[in-house]
Amino acid sequence: MTFNKKxxxxxxxxxKELKRFMRIWIQTLLPxxxxxxxxxxxxxxxxxxxxxxxxxxxxxxxxxxxxIMMAIINNSYANVVSSFFGAKFHGNIxxxxxxxxxxxxxxxxFISGGVIRGLIVGSxxxxxxxxxxxxxxxxxxxxxxxxxxxxxxxxxxxxxxAYYARTFDGMNIVPVFILxxxxxxxxxxxxxxxxxxxxxxxxxxNPILYMVNGFxxxxxxxxxxxxxxxxxxxxxxxxxxxxxxxxxxxxxxxxLD
Amino acid sequence: xxxxxxxxxxxxxxxxxxxALRGIxxxxxxxxxxxxxxxxxxxxxxxxxxxxxxxxxxxxxxxxFCHDIDKELDKAKECIGLVPQEFNFNIFExxxxxxxxxxxxxxxxxxxCIERSITLLKQLELWDKRNxxxxxxxxxxxxxxxxxxxxxxxPKLLILDEPTAxxxxxxxxxxxxxxxEINRQGTTIILTTHYLExxxxxxxxxxxxxxxxxxxxxxxxxxxxxxxxxxxxxxSKESVTNLPVxxxxxxxxxDTHTLEVTIDKxxxxxxxxxxxxxxxxxxMSMRNKSNRxxxxxxxxxxxxxx
Numbered sequence: 015m016t017f018n019k020k021x022x023x024x025x026x027x028x029x030k031e032l033k034r035f036m037r038i039w040i041q042t043l044l045p046x047x048x049x050x051x052x053x054x055x056x057x058x059x060x061x062x063x064x065x066x067x068x069x070x071x072x073x074x075x076x077x078x079x080x081x082i083m084m085a086i087i088n089n090s091y092a093n094v095v096s097s098f099f100g101a102k103f104h105g106n107i108x109x110x111x112x113x114x115x116x117x118x119x120x121x122x123x124f125i126s127g128g129v130i131r132g133l134i135v136g137s138x139x140x141x142x143x144x145x146x147x148x149x150x151x152x153x154x155x156x157x158x159x160x161x162x163x164x165x166x167x168x169x170x171x172x173x174x175x176a177y178y179a180r181t182f183d184g185m186n187i188v189p190v191f192i193l194x195x196x197x198x199x200x201x202x203x204x205x206x207x208x209x210x211x212x213x214x215x216x217x218x219x220n221p222i223l224y225m226v227n228g229f230x231x232x233x234x235x236x237x238x239x240x241x242x243x244x245x246x247x248x249x250x251x252x253x254x255x256x257x258x259x260x261x262x263x264x265x266x267x268x269x270l271d
Numbered sequence: 272x273x274x275x276x277x278x279x280x281x282x283x284x285x286x287x288x289x290x291a292l293r294g295i296x297x298x299x300x301x302x303x304x305x306x307x308x309x310x311x312x313x314x315x316x317x318x319x320x321x322x323x324x325x326x327x328x329x330x331x332x333x334x335x336f337c338h339d340i341d342k343e344l345d346k347a348k349e350c351i352g353l354v355p356q357e358f359n360f361n362i363f364e365x366x367x368x369x370x371x372x373x374x375x376x377x378x379x380x381x382x383x384c385i386e387r388s389i390t391l392l393k394q395l396e397l398w399d400k401r402n403x404x405x406x407x408x409x410x411x412x413x414x415x416x417x418x419x420x421x422x423x424x425x426p427k428l429l430i431l432d433e434p435t436a437x438x439x440x441x442x443x444x445x446x447x448x449x450x451x452e453i454n455r456q457g458t459t460i461i462l463t464t465h466y467l468e469x470x471x472x473x474x475x476x477x478x479x480x481x482x483x484x485x486x487x488x489x490x491x492x493x494x495x496x497x498x499x500x501x502x503x504x505x506x507s508k509e510s511v512t513n514l515p516v517x518x519x520x521x522x523x524x525x526d527t528h529t530l531e532v533t534i535d536k537x538x539x540x541x542x543x544x545x546x547x548x549x550x551x552x553x554x555m556s557m558r559n560k561s562n563r564x565x566x567x568x569x570x571x572x573x574x575x576x577x
Binding site: 015016018020022023025026027030033034037100101105106108109110111112113115 | 323324325344345346348349351353355357358359360361362363364368372373375376377378379380420
């Protein structure tokens with residue numbers, strides 16, 4: 015397959031993914047906007063008024079990057095889980111397998127769909143946050159690069175979840191029992207300085223802590239975690255999980271035979 | 272002329288115990304309309320799945336238009352279009368979008384895909400349904416959608432795995448016409464079906480697979496010639512009450528106005544008509560009993576059993 019043909023195939027996969035989640039925007043784009051609005055009303059305005067400042071900024075301003083990041087995490091992940099599992103369930107993954115598209119292009123197509131949805135939802139949530147807080151950007155490069163790395167990582171993780179899932183329940187185990195707790199404990203609503211020493215150490219192994227704080231640094235110019243380890247961890251995890259996901263796709267368990 | 276498909280010594284075992292294919296050898300010429308027949312579980316779909324990369328082989332060699340699937344898989348894939356047995360499209364996607372996307376996977380530009388999809392949708396009488404979600408289509412329409420999707424990249428080899436299963440006779444006939452037309456235009460077709468009259472009327476060559484082995488591979492004509500007898504259904508003008516007995520052929524009464532005659536191929540049909548004239552039985556119409564291939568098929572499978 016020539017480079018141009020691969021590019022066309024890749025564009026087709028992205029276009030298919032875009033149309034898929036735009037067709038069901040009531041399920042994909044609207045809920046995170048409503049949920050975030052509620053978070054801002056309850057935690058930002060009502061409870062935030064009592065809390066006052068956190069890490070030197072108003073509480074609503076403190077939680078805004080975390081809420082945006084939470085939306086990116088959940089939606090990048092959910093998009094690939096449902097899309098790839100759906101392709102296995104309906105059997106239309108075979109459309110791609112019988113065609114000459116290389117496995118890495120198929121994988122990149124699914125990941126890109128997740129990244130695009132994550133970033134679109136992240137942008138919508140950012141717009142919502144402007145109604146509730148004064149959101150300033152310290153470094154756009156940091157904001158965009160952390161958002162992109164996180165969305166990519168979670169999209170790959172979603173692919174791996176969908177690959178192993180045999181039932182609809184299997185799609186939900188990781189988001190409910192692993193991703194959700196890690197996100198809430200990842201410093202979206204609080205600074206890890208508030209935790210006892212022991213739990214601060216435990217929190218360091220939560221990758222979502224790095225995503226949230228790296229993203230927060232891009233907005234506020236300060237965070238609980240330093241930038242360099244954040245970028246190193248995100249880049250290494252992206253490379254490692256991508257290689258693993260590609261290997262899985264080539265093995266094709268539950269897809270081939 | 273190179274073969275459209277060459278399979279050599281193909282083996283496949285599932286779960287280390289179920290031997291699905293036991294050394295399949297098959298050669299299909301370019302432009303052929305080829306029937307691959309076999310009972311359920313004989314190995315037809317496994318063979319097709321291996322050719323189309325949906326299943327891995329244990330050993331053996333497959334060449335599609337001279338492209339070895341172990342060395343030039345991309346080129347081999349570009350030559351193949353597949354209409355699988357099960358519906359395998361996203362039922363929530365619109366009909367035309369399913370076809371266009373498939374073209375995109377083969378690297379075809381959007382404009383080209385749209386143009387080709389319009390032609391295919393019209394040819395397969397799906398044009399009015401182009402914007403509806405695939406789940407809204409009837410069974411026959413879904414089958415035709417899969418044919419359209421398989422044809423979008425204009426494959427040189429079209430493989431149809433029971434394409435007319437559950438399709439009514441009118442639609443089946445229109446699908447036959449479409450397949451005959453694309454075969455005339457040069458597309459090599461491999462067909463698996465349980466409707467043996469379908470294989471008999473469409474295909475020029477045939478292979479019968481049983482328990483993972485090819486038990487017969489020959490031309491349809493040669494295979495049918497092996498039947499030493501031919502069976503006809505005759506409709507008589509008046510009801511036949513006393514069935515006469517003939518020494519030249521066997522005669523069976525199907526109902527009061529219908530007779531079934533099985534006659535040796537070496538005998539002239541005049542013998543049969545003379546007999547009916549002598550016995551005052553007026554024959555109004557006559558047709559071949561269409562299960563000739565069915566009989567051979569069963570003979571071959573039973574032969575294998577014994």
